Amino acid sequence: MAGLLSTQYSSALSKLNLLRNNPALSVLTSTQRKYSSKDGAGIEYLHKSVVPTMHYQKSLPRLPVPKLEDTIRRYLAAQRPLLNDEQYSNTEKVTQDFQSGAGKQLHEELVALDKNNKHTSYISAPWFDMYLSARESVVLNFNPFMSFNPDPKPEYNDQLVRATNMVCSAVRFMKTLRAGLLEPEVFHLNPAKSDTDSFKRLIRWVPPSISWFGAYMVNAYPLDMSQYFRLFNSTRIPKYKRDELLTDDKGHHLLVIRRGNLYVFDVLDRDGNLIKPAEVHAHLKYILTDPTEAPSFPLGVLTSENRDTWAGLRQKLLDTGNGEALHLVDTALFCLCLDEEVMRDHIHISHNMLHGDGCNRWYDKSFSIILAKDGQAAINFEHSWGDGVAVLRFQNEVFKDTTEKPLVGPGSQPASVDSSSAVRRLGFKLDEELKAGITKAKENFHAAVSKLTIDAMEFKKGGKEQLKKKKLSPDAIAQLAFQMGFLRQYGQTVATYESCSTAAFKHGRTETIRPASIHTKRCAKAFVQQPGQHTVEQLQGLLSECSKYHGQLTKEAAMGQGFDRHLFAMRYLANLKGMALPSLYQDPAYAAINHNILSTSTLTSPAVSLGGFAPVVPDGFGVGYGVHDEWIGCNVSSYPARNVHEFLKCVHKSLEDIFTVLEGKPIH
Numbered sequence: 240m241a242g243l244l245s246t247q248y249s250s251a252l253s254k255l256n257l258l259r260n261n262p263a264l265s266v267l268t269s270t271q272r273k274y275s276s277k278d279g280a281g282i283e284y285l286h287k288s289v290v291p292t293m294h295y296q297k298s299l300p301r302l303p304v305p306k307l308e309d310t311i312r313r314y315l316a317a318q319r320p321l322l323n324d325e326q327y328s329n330t331e332k333v334t335q336d337f338q339s340g341a342g343k344q345l346h347e348e349l350v351a352l353d354k355n356n357k358h359t360s361y362i363s364a365p366w367f368d369m370y371l372s373a374r375e376s377v378v379l380n381f382n383p384f385m386s387f388n389p390d391p392k393p394e395y396n397d398q399l400v401r402a403t404n405m406v407c408s409a410v411r412f413m414k415t416l417r418a419g420l421l422e423p424e425v426f427h428l429n430p431a432k433s434d435t436d437s438f439k440r441l442i443r444w445v446p447p448s449i450s451w452f453g454a455y456m457v458n459a460y461p462l463d464m465s466q467y468f469r470l471f472n473s474t475r476i477p478k479y480k481r482d483e484l485l486t487d488d489k490g491h492h493l494l495v496i497r498r499g500n501l502y503v504f505d506v507l508d509r510d511g512n513l514i515k516p517a518e519v520h521a522h523l524k525y526i527l528t529d530p531t532e533a534p535s536f537p538l539g540v541l542t543s544e545n546r547d548t549w550a551g552l553r554q555k556l557l558d559t560g561n562g563e564a565l566h567l568v569d570t571a572l573f574c575l576c577l578d579e580e581v582m583r584d585h586i587h588i589s590h591n592m593l594h595g596d597g598c599n600r601w602y603d604k605s606f607s608i609i610l611a612k613d614g615q616a617a618i619n620f621e622h623s624w625g626d627g628v629a630v631l632r633f634q635n636e637v638f639k640d641t642t643e644k645p646l647v648g649p650g651s652q653p654a655s656v657d658s659s660s661a662v663r664r665l666g667f668k669l670d671e672e673l674k675a676g677i678t679k680a681k682e683n684f685h686a687a688v689s690k691l692t693i694d695a696m697e698f699k700k701g702g703k704e705q706l707k708k709k710k711l712s713p714d715a716i717a718q719l720a721f722q723m724g725f726l727r728q729y730g731q732t733v734a735t736y737e738s739c740s741t742a743a744f745k746h747g748r749t750e751t752i753r754p755a756s757i758h759t760k761r762c763a764k765a766f767v768q769q770p771g772q773h774t775v776e777q778l779q780g781l782l783s784e785c786s787k788y789h790g791q792l793t794k795e796a797a798m799g800q801g802f803d804r805h806l807f808a809m810r811y812l813a814n815l816k817g818m819a820l821p822s823l824y825q826d827p828a829y830a831a832i833n834h835n836i837l838s839t840s841t842l843t844s845p846a847v848s849l850g851g852f853a854p855v856v857p858d859g860f861g862v863g864y865g866v867h868d869e870w871i872g873c874n875v876s877s878y879p880a881r882n883v884h885e886f887l888k889c890v891h892k893s894l895e896d897i898f899t900v901l902e903g904k905p906i907h
Contacts, residue, residue, distance in 0.1 A: 283512060284415040285640055288422040289439040295423055295461030298451035302360035302744035302799045304353050307346040311338050313802040317753040318828055320732050320760040330828040341821035345809040360746040362804045365811040370623030371482045377602050377621060378543040379687060379853035384592035385634060386617035386848045390642050394649040396614030399527055403520045403647045405608055408640040410506050410513045412633055413471045424632060426460040433459035462742040466625035470633060473605035474569045475621050477550040484624055487570040494571035495526050499537030499598040501665040502526050503567050516646035517654035525658035527577060536669055536677040537598035543684045552676045564665045574607040576600055582615045589693045589851045589874060592617035597684035606630055626749050628742050638846030690878050691853060696887040698871040698894045709901050713866040715789030716897060718754035721837055721862060723763040723893035728886055732760045736835035739796035750796040751803035758788045766896050770906045778900045843867060849874045860886060
């Protein structure tokens with residue numbers, strides 16, 4: 240196996256991750272691969288894949304535990320631009336002590352543990368634990384959003400029409416997945432060879448225990464799909480100290496929220512088949528025209544609370560006789576939020592889809608499709624169960640299906656059915672303590688979201704095409720622009736996080752790319768603080784150096800060869816064993832590099848208009864960005880400690896300077 244994971248594989252994976260390295264959103268988009276949709280899939284399925292969905296899962300390579308000396312070397316390289324000489328010398332000493340002492344022991348134990356758990360990856364359990372043990376609200380701290388592009392046919396963006404089509408496509412996706420007919424997620428480096436009917440007909444007969452190797456032979460890389468089953472009928476249940484994930488695939492119903500009222504109706508019939516689209520249409524129309532006022536005590540806002548607080552209130556709800564209603568919420572296929580507002584602009588969309596008003600959401604569901612009054616749509620998802628790999632594939636498929644094969648249109652008539660008996664509005668018994676809890680949750684929610692500012696920027700003077708012609712990595716240049724922008728605004732280099740999917744491995748999650756390096760620091764300084772002191776050729780050379788180094792970091796992270804997850808897993812093991820925390824983890828420099836002031840995440844997809852998330856620290860920026868063929872876009876959030884408008888101006892100026900230099904002109 241190790242022999243097969245050759246340089247060729249690593250370079251393939253680095254290309255894969257340059258296309259999509261992102262915390263929540265890292266998955267191939269349908270611009271890079273085509274999903275075969277055979278005719279005859281009928282209304283039940285999106286398509287019928289020749290290769291079974293989970294065909295490659297068994298034979299996926301395992302996520303490697305990096306060598307300890309490599310982790311230490313990479314850690315020190317990432318620390319160098321963040322520390323002065325004295326701090327660095329101290330961190331170097333602490334790190335070397337760790338390598339020969341506690342770290343050596345922890346690493347050996349981690350490797351032994353990994354060998355005994357070949358069914359999974361060394362990061363899977365600690366990562367679940369980290370998310371589920373976090374006590375902060377999932378709103379802003381964890382749940383991201385990805386908004387859909389509008390339907391190219393304007394009349395199909397009507398809220399009712401689009402909601403009906405999205406629900407039907409979502410159910411078709413679920414049915415296709417569960418029947419094992421969804422195309423496996425595969426990264427094709429040579430699609431002419433591997434993304435063909437003849438190859439698929441051949442590979443389906445290769446046993447699942449070795450099928451990965453068959454794909455590898457034609458330069459195709461299957462990705463982990465272990466998270467997909469959590470998409471539907473799933474929710475995060477608040478529990479004291481550590482939450483739990485619940486999946487119950489027996490539920491046939493959809494959860495719909497409008498004006499803070501919760502409704503359920505069956506979208507699957509007794510045999511598990513999708514009900515008639517005209518019936519979905521009728522039931523959603525019934526909900527959209529229901530005159531029931533917004534409740535004074537909307538239950539959904541409780542899902543935005545501190546997890547321990549919410550766990551206590553949920554127990555109270557159960558004790559008060561609301562068990563059956565809560566069970567319906569928890570086991571619903573997914574959540575559809577029908578909002579009353581019309582979106583003014585991109586900024587309004589970002590705020591609405593990231594957090595909204597707190598009352599028309601159930602943030603604990605694995606994902607929610609949100610539809611504004613004007614048909615603007617997005618997905619907001621809970622992050623503990625997965626990294627968005629499954630969510631983006633789902634979003635791509637739903638967008639493709641609703642736009643290419645909509646099941647209802649502007650002229651469609653809803654079915655003549657009795658929606659009043661099919662649709663049930665959930666009622667909850669609330670005592671004074673619960674009412675007080677809801678009121679408090681509303682206050683906490685509004686206090687938190689009122690501090691958030693979001694702004695966006697589009698750089699129109701160049702993009703991926705131009706950068707590739709100059710043999711530069713588009714992702715490296717975008718990241719460099721953030722380093723330059725921050726230096727211009729605040730005069731310093733700070734801890735920066737870019738996530739990279741490790742889905743090429745069994746139960747892989749993410750690894751961190753550390754974009755702030757001695758190379759970006761040197762280059763940013765030259766562009767921002769000493770533009771007149773360097774020739775255009777020298778500046779071009781610095782850009783090339785940054786691009787090469789970022790490419791190397793990306794390749795390493797894609798291969799599971801970063802340092803962050805390895806150090807995290809060893810720290811987790813030390814805590815588990817109850818041993819004294821090694822000094823490396825008590826070093827202020829360790830705390831500082833994990834206080835990610837620039838948290839960044841990239842995404843381009845034909846289905847997605849923009850994605851966003853809040854900063855991960857109070858004095859940070861949450862940077863969602865996409866490098867498109869001819870332009871570069873950023874959607875950035877901040878709290879009062881930082882000025883996001885100014886930051887985007889500085890990033891724009893940095894991109895202008897970079898593209899000026901690439902044209903062979905000097906900067907001023």
